[in-house]
Amino acid sequence: AMAAAGADAGTFGQAATALVAGGLVGRAIAQRVSVTSLPEMVAALHSLVGVAATATSVAAFMLHPEAGGAHLAAAWAGTAVGAVTATGSLAAYGKLNGWLSSAPLTLPGKNAINVALAGATLGCGGLWLVPAAASGDVSSGVAALSATAAAAGALGFHATACTGGADVPVIVTVLNGYSGVALALEGALLSNDLLMSVGALIASSGGMLTFLMCAAMNR
Secondary structure, three states: OOOOOOOOHHHHHHHHHHHHHHHHHHHHHHHHOOHHHHHHHHHHHHHHHHHHHHHHHHHHHHHOOOOOHHHHHHHHHHHHHHHHHHHHHHHHHHHHHOOOOOOOOOOOOHHHHHHHHHHHHHHHHHHHHHHHHHHOOHHHHHHHHHHHHHHHHHHHHHHHHOOOHHHHHHHHHHHHHHHHHHHHHHHHHHOOHHHHHHHHHHHHHHHHHHHHHHHHOOO
C-alpha cells in the first residue's frame, strides 16, 4: 500500500522502525502473560485493532475527501466497527482482569440505552454520508466521523459491560470477529487485497469460534 501511494525511503524507514518497536513490545508483553491470562491479553490487543481501524478510517477521509461513495461508506463503517471493537474489548479486558465487576451492569433501561446508542451511531452515519461527505468539507466530515466514533464507542463499552463475567469469553470471540471486519474495511480503504483477505479470514473464524463456544456453553 505504501509503495502504491509513492512513499519515499524516509516513510518506509519510519514504518519499519514502528514495526520492529511494536513487535518487540508485543513479544515482551506476551512473555510475561500466563496461559490463564491469555483471554484478557487477546481482548486488550483487539482494542488496538479497533483504534487502528478508527484512526485509519478518519485519516483516509482526510486524505481523500473527494473519494466515491464506496470509499466513504467504508470510512464510516470502519470508524463505527473500530470504535465498538476498541471500547468493547477494553470492557472485556476490565472484566477478565478484575478492574470491572464480573456482574452485569444493570443501568435502568439498559436495553433502551443500547438501542439509542445504536440509533445515534446510524444517525451520525446519515449525517456523514449525506451532507458532510457529499459536500467534501473535511471539517464537517471529521466531525461526523468523530460523533460516530463516540456513539459507537459508548455502545461497545456499555453492551459489553452489561454482560456477565461467565459470558465474557464468548464476547471476546465476537470482538475477534469484529476486529476482522475492521481490518477488512481498512484493506478496502487502502486498496490492499492482503488486508481485506486477512480481515475476512479473522472475521469468519471469529464468527465460527463464537458459534462453537455458544454451543459448548449452552448459550
